[in-house]
Amino acid sequence: MFKNHLKISLRNLWKNKTLSFLNLIGLSIGVSSVLTLLFSVYAYYTADNNIPERDSIVYLKTKLKDGNEYREVPYPLLDKVINTSPEVIAGTHLHGWGNIWLENGEKEFQNRTDYADPEFFKVFGLPLKYGNQETALKEKYSIILTDKISQQIYGDENPVGKTLVAADTLNLKVTGVFEPISPYASFRLGVVLPNTLLKDNPTFISQTNWGNSFSPAYFKLRTNANITALKQRIEKLVQENYTDPSVIAGMEILPYSEIRTDIIPVVDTIIGGSIAASLFVLLIILVNLLNLNTSTMFKRTKDIAVRKVLGSSKKSVVIQFCIENGILVFVSIIISSILFLLINLPRLNDTFGPEFGRISFDIFKDYPVVIGIIAVGLVATLVVGIFPTLRFIKVPVSLGIKGKIDQIKSNFLLRNSFIIVQFTIAILFISIAVILNQQIGFMKNADLGFERNNVLVGNIDLDYKNLDVAKSKFNALIDELEANPYVKGVSTSQAIPSDYYFNYTSYYDAENDKDVRIRRSYADDGYFKTLEVPMVMGRNFEKSIDKSNGQPVIINEAALKAFGWTSIEGKKLKYKTDTGEGYPIVGVVKDFHYQDLQNAVEPLVHIYRDKNALERHRFLSVKVIEGQEKEIENMIASAFSEISSRRDYEQSYLVDKVSAQYQLIGGILKTVNITAILTIFISCLGMFGLISFMAKRKVKEIGIRKVLGAGVTKIVVLLSKDYIILVCVASIIAFPIAWYVMNAWLGTFAYSIAIKWWMFGFAGLIALLITAFTLGLQAVKSAMANPVKSLRTE
Template sequence: MLKNHLKTAWRTMVKDRTYATINILGLTIGLAACMLVFTMVIDELSYDKFWSRADDLYTVYEDRKMGDNIYLKHPNTTARLGKALKDNFPEVEQFSEISAREQRFRIGPENPDGIAARVLEADTNALAMFDFEPVGGRLPTFVSGQKNLLITESFRDRHFNGQDPTGQIIEDVPTWSEEKQPFLITGVIKDIPQNTHLRADAIALTKPANAQLSKDGLWGGGKVYYQLKPGTDAQAFTKKMNAWVQQYIENPKQKQKAFGLQPLTEIYLDSDHDSNVTVKGNRNTIYILTGVGALLLLIACINFVNLSTARAMKRLKETGVRKILGAQRSQLVGQFLTESLLFFLVGTLLAVGLYALGLPVIESFIGHQLVHSLLASPDIFGITLLLIFFISIITGAYPAWLLSGFNPSNALRGKLFRGSMVSAGGMRKALVVVQFAIAVMVLIALLVVTNQVNYLASKPIGYDKENLLHIGRRTWEGKGETFKNELKKLPGIKAASIASWSPVNGDGSFYLNAFDHPLKENEKLEVHFIVADFDFAQTLGFRLQQGRYLDAAHGTDAFDLDAVLQMDSLEESQYVNSRSALITASTAKMLGIREMGVPVPKLGHPPVGILQDFHRESLRHALGPVFILGNPNPDYAMMFIRTVPGMEQQAQESLVKLWREIYPNRLLDAQWVTDILDKQYEAEQKQQILFSFFSGLMLFLSAMGVFGLIVHAAQQRVKEIGIRKVLGASVAGIVRLLSTDFVKLVLVAVVVASPVAWWIMNKWLEDFAYRITIQWWMFAAAGAVAVVIALATVSWQAVRAAVANPVESLRDE
């Protein structure tokens, strides 16, 4: 029976090549795109789940309440807290402070600027917590006296030409300090899987910190990871930890700090405000990709159902004869399901080939290897095939039930469902509306994303970002002012300033930024302090609205952060109340500041000037309070260099030459601020590209389905068209006759899709503090594109049918 079903299915496929080609092409594209999309989703959800103790690993964050029901998970805590928790709680097995950064190593004389590598800075406790696998044996013992470096296999293969680098000492090319650091390569580990936020080429190891926690407070620190005993209740441990901290700390200001635990497996997707995590994802991206993948597959399946039901008219007599000769409905269902399975089988085989071709393109687009690809994971591949099998059964069930349900007498007379409540034509129309509604929603999403990205790129940010170079944070070793003054003498350079602020992530100084709100009791306020020299405002191009700029001529304008850190509470309060500051217009409004020269309650720093608002960080975040403090010669900070328009290249060459004279052993990493700001919205730009691709793909699949339907509609009405032509109907009239119904369906799809797309995209825009308003023309444009594509698809086949010779269609009558 199965052999007969397969033979009949193959003959049917070969006989109607147009139908078969459209169906197989649609299934191939839909399945391949869906597999690629879901590979990305699976990869995003798999981050850090491969570690053997993943369920027991956490980081501790400080939970700061910054406003009404607004909490900030401050990621940095001191490693001294880790030691105290391990000593006092049996639940804590181990802890390690780990940070990731890009570092450059000088390997051979041919690389004066070094080889870029992503390095994890960690103490040796990390080796017991994470599964770093050594190559050819066990992890080496720690060599005291210098930093130990474990490098990955791929890093070794790229830079050591097949040699064993163990025992070699390599130096870094420093950026923030003149002093080079030697690293002893103590071993080689297997490549760390790409699906981790701890992605790295090497691990720089140090001895664990052994300092005791001070009762004065929990100052400073980095990102500390904890390994708890298996089965530990994280919530219960959090309560015990906070109760202990409040009892142990004696400093009243520090006593009320509250901490929380973040599971290791959630860090990648939940680290929006954590600058320590440089490899991070976004849950919205997962939702978008999941939706797009499901919709692509749905459109492909709708095409299959529509074409199968439309083709039913051509098989009425076949079905009727089979029933009269004794075929049971179950046998007919089996026959038609076999045909569906054959289509899906061919489509799947082609889709796997297309998937293999598309996977490297996707990996290049997202910038890293996909660990859980279907071809690399037999389990996932098997599950995928099983899902496709079930989808093929579900998709083929309706056409099979429809085709096998004809009344034999009606079937032989070419009549469908005489007396039946079921309407195959109505179902096809509904499905056409669904697939075009999906395509229109994605088109609207594309327009919204495109306009939001353009808005982010073009919105004034409060300072002149053009012709502005930025050098990353470093210590200037007391030569910063000299370097800056020499720079300003060079051709092509207009101004320069050293400041503790970066447009990359809005970093300010190390000055404390959580204060009691001046106007609201029992509420904390996050205040951003920028410590900069007196040329900062002019170099950046900030506009003064009221008062004056900071000036070295005014003694109270100079602020010494190092001195503040050595003061007690009373001395600090007196000092900050006498140190002037610049503030932004929104800061003045937020804090109720109306008078210059008066210290701000609970904050100090009497403002002497109000600047026009500028965006300290990306436009995803609303403006917050900003104070700019003056320091004649900041040491640990960044630098901004304003170049003369048209002389950018000459300015860069002069900068490099001067840098090598004053800092011969250090790396210069100067970047244009415009490039830095563009990278802030890289995720949105990629979403724009994805929406462009997928909206085109969905429209293509929808148009292909409509093309198949119009082909069958024209074939079904071929005699009607011939008679109309004989009776004098024009080509335009016949085209209108065949096109009108489909255009109406697309218009209905636009009406259905518009409110859904409006709701979804408004939710997406909520992630941005500054965003566009969705306009009516976006819906009109998306609808117009869909109508034009549908009309072009239908008209092409309709014109062919209209210009055909009526003698050919009426010859057998």
């Protein structure tokens, strides 16, 4: 029986090949998009599955009275919390302290380096591929590798017990290798070293006091731990031990599951948007299938009537149509899987890779996704196979056998509701895409308060093998650049716009009794000249004066305002407990956007540091006359090729670095654009099928109208006007929703566009034009048909 149903299904699909093809295209593209979106969500939510009992892990977040907050705490706080809090089972620091160079024979490499306490595995319990969790961080000179790094160095060999040379002098024994960690995981590990290794480092020891917050603290809590009591105990420790507890507003205890969102706030938007978009696309696919199935069912009333006459049961007819739809659905799943693996997944990695890491699909590990997409396919098959069929089975045999489809009552409200839903979703995505495009365009082209065009930026933090020789050659390059007529400015600095460290220091003004937390960086006398940042008060750095005059500083307008000053005359930046003279303020620069426009301009201070401090600066910035960029690029690259270093010199343009800040939002834009195109495309496929059906139902009416003198235009309007009205209704519903969603989202930006009426008008016009074109193709074809054939009796 099944074989017979299958044969008939294939025959019917071929007979209606145009609609079958339209269905297959819409399904394949739609399902591949849904598969991509849901797989990214699945990968995100399952990324930390290898951390046992992760619901009992928490971390601390420091909240300041000035509204700022950060995840770092003073180093001694962790031990105090463990020793005084019965709620805590174990705790660990996990922080960086410079990425260490490692040697294995002739090979030399550097990876991200984190330092953790021996209790790390009691908190996180990350499984080891090789080694023992109990002893992996016990030894002072030990090192744990990720599986990726272990593969790069040792291949498939177990490296536990082998020795790596670190920083040219330390012999570190490999004591463990982590199991593969998902790139979507909250961990971004390279190599992990024990904190005990740093306890001989004088700089590290000097920072492990109650006045410096540089290390995150993680705790594993007992079941049903009293979080309120723990928080009160920690805040008491803050008041008793912090150098200046008056600036602390409170300590928040957050579940570890929230840390990814805390680090990348926009991730909630991405994940929520992916879920919503996938559900919307699924809904459109389902509605589209129902509409197209309805149009084919009207043509097959004779087929159903004949089957009923020959004794077929309702169940048999339903099974027949479910098999037909099942073939379409599961062929589309196969096609969409190929599209997902070959096109969508690589694009997903290109879009979000820099923030989330690259992901891959493994059918054995990711089988829930396979099961899920098959389940969706089964549900879709049953819905679109059963509901339209049950409706047409009820048609009397006398009407069905004659093909009197015009006498079958059409569910006008239901069909039109489906169309409105489809186009509401499509127009919603188009509106969001239009507004999002405008916001990103605004951020990329806004006046940022500094010159970003034709500024060549080179990374000079290269870990030089012979620093004295490197300095000599670098100074010769600086002299050559400053003498070059094509160069308008040269600077070395610790930071550049789009890449400032999160270095904050609280300075105190005794006159106003005010503490101000200011982001700190270092720059030479050419920094503000090269970037063309205007001075609003005082003077710029001057090498001849400042080199031997302590450490003068320049603040921005935001810092001036935060202190409540109107003048910098006689002003110095000092710590609250500082008895020295402090940093003399020599100038104030106009506020410039040194970070993206999602963030407001915060108080900022630049401390003078000479160009010669090569080992302490990260960037070389060169302002070049337009048209001469290539010559200067080659000159700088050639100079660095002669300087021996562990890392290779790289350079790019500041305008590209600034634009790269919006790569993640650009990825969201691409996703929205694709979803908008997809939804309107699938909706128009359904519209095409429906107008085909309407034309067939009104074939005699069209013939009569043509005989009575109606032109092609009138008949096109007759067939299309109802659908155009429905698109207009969908627009009216979609616009307020789009305004509400985008207004809320733009509210998260410090600087954003204002939503204008024309953005919605443009979105509605796009939808209307695409719809009109789709309807017009079929309507014109029907209007130009020979009326003699239309009026011929069955």
